[in-house]
Amino acid sequence: MSLGGKRILIIVGDDYEDLELWYPKLRLIEAGGVVTVAGQQAGKVYRGKHGYPCLSDDVLGEMNSADFDGLLCPGGWMPDKLRRDHKVLSLTREFAQAGKLVAAICHGGWIPISANVYRGVRVTGSPGIKDDLINAGGLFEDAAVVVDRHFVSSRKPDDLPDFCKGMLEVLAR
Numbered sequence: 258m259s260l261g262g263k264r265i266l267i268i269v270g271d272d273y274e275d276l277e278l279w280y281p282k283l284r285l286i287e288a289g290g291v292v293t294v295a296g297q298q299a300g301k302v303y304r305g306k307h308g309y310p311c312l313s314d315d316v317l318g319e320m321n322s323a324d325f326d327g328l329l330c331p332g333g334w335m336p337d338k339l340r341r342d343h344k345v346l347s348l349t350r351e352f353a354q355a356g357k358l359v360a361a362i363c364h365g366g367w368i369p370i371s372a373n374v375y376r377g378v379r380v381t382g383s384p385g386i387k388d389d390l391i392n393a394g395g396l397f398e399d400a401a402v403v404v405d406r407h408f409v410s411s412r413k414p415d416d417l418p419d420f421c422k423g424m425l426e427v428l429a430r
Contacts, residue, residue, distance in 0.1 A: 258425050260290040263326040265358070265428070268345065268368070269296040269313055274333035275305035276414040277362045281329055284421040290428065295320050297342070306333045318344045322351035327428055332363025332383065340371035350374055353408075358427045360409040362420050366390055369408075379405040381412050 265285050267278060278294075285292050296303055296313035303311050317339075322328075328349060330336060339345045349372035352359050361369055366382035367389065369375050376394030381403045390397050402411045402419035407427055411420035 258288055258429050260285065260288045260425070260428050262289060262291055263428050264291045264293065264324060265327045265329060266320060266322075266325045266348075267292060267294045267329045267331065268317065268335075268339060269294050269303050269311050269331075270335040270339050271303050272334035272338075273303065273305050273311065273331050274335075274363055274365075274414065275307045275309040276417060277331035277333065277365065278305065278311060278329075279309065280414075280417045281331070281360075281362075281421055281424065285329075285424070285428075288425055293320075293325070297339075303335075317342065317348070320344075320348060322348050322355065322357070325352070325357070327358030327360065327424070328352040329424070330359075330361040330365035330368040332361075332365040334364070336361075336364050336367040340368045346372040356407050358407050358409065358424060360420070360424050360427075362411040362416070363413050366410060369393075370395075375408075378408050379403050380408065380410045382410055383412055 353374035
């Protein structure tokens with residue numbers, strides 16, 4: 258499946274879940290996607306929960322959803338910090354309203370929750386945020402991946418193969 262140069266924005270910050278950023282990033286690139294990793298600072302090296310470094314390509318505050326076909330919110334503790342950033346929330350809402358990919362894995366679901374885009378959406382996530390997903394109006398399912406229109410969600414790193422297949426399916430439409 259080729260993405261033909263579709264552009265995907267990945268959010269990064271300290272304490273991201275290493276596998277949940279790197280596995281999808283490399284899989285998207287392998288499929289022909291153009292990936293931009295953006296954090297609160299450009300050119301900063303962010304450290305994952307397990308110490309793996311990720312260099313930010315750009316600044317989240319300067320990102321425009323019109324320049325991308327999809328958004329990826331990796332898990333870890335990072336989403337709890339970045340969901341307080343107004344620009345992260347407005348970007349997430351813009352992707353959702355435009356019918357573009359909004360993908361979240363594990364605790365990454367905290368960002369769409371805080372952006373208030375999960376009401377009536379079938380979702381999954383880490384058991385630790387199950388109540389948050391339900392309280393945000395999401396229709397929780399305990400599954401490796403849930404694809405509902407342009408929303409893709411998964412529970413944990415073990416679900417990454419299914420998660421990436423779901424993202425690729427949505428992006429290939």
